[in-house]
Amino acid sequence: MNKPVPPSEIDYGPLYAPQKKVYPQKVSGTFRNIKWALMALCLGIYYFLPFVRWDRGPGAPDQAVLVDLVNGRFYFFFIELWPQEVYIFTGLLILAALTLFLMNAVGGRMWCGYLCPQTVWTDLFFAVERLIEGDRRERMKKDAAKGITLERVVELTLKHSIWLLIAWWTGGAWVLYFNDAPTLVKELVTFQAPMLAYIWIAILTATTYVLAGWMREQVCLYMCPWPRIQAALTDEWALNVTYRHDRGEQRMSLKKSAEARAAGKPAGDCVDCYQCVNVCPVGIDIRNGLQMDCIQCGLCIDACDGVMQKIGRPTRLIAYDTDINIARRQAGKTNITKLVRPRTIAYLVMIALVGGAILYALATRSMLDISVLHDRNPISVRLADGSIRNAYTVRLLNKRDDRAVALDVEGLTHATVHVVGQDTAASGQPQIIVGRDRTTELRVLVTAPASAARSTPLTMRVTDVASGETAAALDNFVMP
Structure with a gap:
């Protein structure tokens, strides 16, 4: 009889998989354009909103959005909130959570793919990296090359300098929401700002640089709780980025596919080009089914559509779809999309109730x-x-x-x-x-x-x- 091994001597292996560097390839298309537009909108609001002015009369701050910790005020354009009105912030947090739940019920991890700060800044850092070092193949070749050249040193120095500049302005923009922005910028430049401002800028610069430049998809996979939470909130009708295997299988090269079709044999539309994998910012193969790593950004849809157009086949081999529709197509039935269903109606009703309560509280609050x-x-x-x-x-x-x-x-x-x-x-x-x-x-x-x-x-x-x-x-x- 084998002697039992004490638990202390059992080798359980690593607690997490080692990071495999992802080299996303440049792609163009509908969803990439949506991501560019939302990135420009989100970053534009974040970086420049502190400089927007709003006249509140003499003696009052004229910054449109300001968190005045010294006097205990929060200003948002024509709205002024006091510490006693913390219930308004509670309502806004509930409203944000319900909106996130609704987005998940409609389109899976839409938030993660398009609006999450980690996604937005990582996408920006990817764009800088691609601009300086080249596309996927060039970056992989340079990283695999032995030795270091002057050109490579210049590229890396320039890339990380721009990353740090973006990270620095990200931290700097954050502190501008807590003081008059033009005044604080002048004080920061002349080194007359409070030490606390420099400390927070340094902290946020470091976190942005590390999270968006180095950790990237690891933040989504290991640090963020939302992938695990949304898995419990989703249902079978939520639209997720899906490989339509009913149409794509059996996979085979373009030449073999043509031969099979000519011989009257079944052949899928997927030509196994791996473009969907190459453009993925988290490095997964969507053809393996829905995965926790997937942020539902839709870039694989653009990549696959580009390939389908080149070979003369219908687009949307990868699309926002459901397993129910795949089963229906296999049974010869038409697709069904249920955006309006009890779950989404319940979320909309709760959003309306909470939003209405916030508006009522603001409209009837005592001055x-x-x-x-x-x-x-x-x-x-x-x-x-x-x-x-x-x-x-x-x-x-x-x-x-x-x-x-x-x-x-x-x-x-x-x-x-x-x-x-x-x-x-x-x-x-x-x-x-x-x-x-x-x-x-x-x-x-x-x-x-x-x-x-x-x-x-x-x-x-x-x-x-x-x-x-x-x-x-x-x-x-x-x-x-």
């Missing part, structure tokens, strides 16, 4: 707010005349221009209100000036006569003297 904190020590004080005083810390929040507000207390009979150091008489109510986009903290003393023999809830209300807009907060008046 004036009040919060009240009751003093705990002492919780109440009996004055010399027998009356009872409670003290509160009141914080007023004004999201508009400077305004005068009146403070009143409801629910407590014959009570008087005193704002320490700031109150003035206005119809018997203290009046306070609150600055634009400001929070104002007040010390408020509420005094009730001794006849108020029990503790009672009260409402503190502020009213805009000019517009009549109000905000209220609940608390309690406590007897000794």
